[in-house]
Amino acid sequence: MRDGLGFFGRFLRNPGSVGAVLPSSRYLSKAMVGRLDLQPGELVVEFGPGTGPATAAVREVLPKHAQYLGIELDPRFHRLLTERFPTMAVHHGSAADLRTILADRGLPRPKRILSGLPFASFPAPVQDAVIEEIVWALRGSDGDFRTFQYVHAYGLRAARRFRALMRERFDGFERIGPIVRNVPPAFVLRYWGAK
């Protein structure tokens, strides 16, 4: 409940960047984190962990010697994440700077990218910048990118724009759900085979 109220406060201050009034449920987080299949040394990156519901789900299944990096733009969420997940690395910055962040930290390209970013609220240049980083990270790899879109916002112009661009840049696409036990219900979208 406290998470929910704090989250709503951040939404009121930054609606376009937070993009949701409640954190994701464990049902949605589990659907995002399914079949992570990481080998030792491989990296999973999470964009926009917020208060950390998917981070908690990753922590449950992350194999020993696999690596995690969260990238969170909001300073309060970033501080909360570092307190809540002291053994997991969380970077304070933007997903649009993925390449630089990985290089500065000496990390490999990720095998999986999980995203809680509100693409449907992002202006086109921000969508484009983040998509370029995702494609760069996954090109030539058998990894994948996972995100979610709320059912009620699925038809919005910005949500459709994001999916159309992703379909152009990826060979594989799967839509899971809707996850109706999440409030509000959401689809999980998975993309692989970056071109």
Ligand SMILES: C[S@@+](CC[C@H](N)C(=O)[O-])C[C@H]1O[C@@H](n2cnc3c(N)ncnc32)[C@H](O)[C@@H]1O
């Ligand atoms: C819809 S909330 C999702 C939070 C959490 N993943 C969940 O499912 O409950 C979006 C999150 O993305 C973060 N965010 C927005 N733009 C970002 C960016 N460019 N880079 C990293 N995080 C960003 C927001 O601060 C917020 O924590």
